[in-house]
Ligand SMILES: Nc1nc2c(c(=O)[nH]1)N[C@H]1C(S)=C(S)[C@@H](COP(=O)(O)O)O[C@H]1N2
C-alpha cells in the first residue's frame with residue numbers, strides 16, 4: 001500500500017491502523033509558499049481551547065465509540081494565526097500516511113455539530129499516543145471515520 005502512487009489524501013480502506021507510530025504530538029505546519037513551522041502541543045494549548053460534547057467516532061463495519069467530550073484547538077484558529085487569508089483548503093496528514101482534506105468553507109461555516117478540532121484531550125484527559133495524541137475531530141462525519149485523523153504529522157495550507 002505505501003508505494004509511490006500512494007496518496008494519503010485518498011485513503012484506502014477504513015481499517016484503523018493499530019501500529020501506533022512514534023512522536024510527541026509536534027507536527028509541521030506548511031504554508032502555501034513552502035515555509036514551514038513546527039507546532040508543539042504547547043503551541044496548540046496556547047490558542048483558545050474549544051470543547052465539543054456528544055462526539056462519536058462512527059465507523060461502518062466496526063461500530064461507533066462515544067459519546068466523548070473532545071477538547072482542542074479549532075483548526076481555523078491555528079490556520080488563521082499563521083495564514084490570515086489567501087488559502088482555500090488544508091491537508092491534514094498523519095505519521096502513518098493517512099490524511100484528509102478540509103475546505104475553507106467547512107472551517108468558516110461549521111455545522112451545528114461544531115467546528116473541526118485539533119483535539120488533544122478526551123473526557124478531560126490528554127489523548128494518549130494510542131488515541132492519536134493530536135487528532136483531528138470532524139464532528140459532522142457519520143460514515144467511516146476517515147476524517148478523524150490520528151497522529152497528525154503535517155498540515156499543509158493550500159492557496
Ligand atoms: N492516522 C490515522 N488515523 C486514523 C486511522 C488510521 O489508520 N490512521 N483510521 C481511521 C479509521 S478508518 C477509524 S475507524 C478511526 C478509528 O478511531 P479509534 O481508534 O478512535 O476507534 O480512526 C481513523 N483515523
Ligand SMILES: [Mo]
Pocket residue numbers: 014015016059060144145146
Ligand atoms: Mo474506519
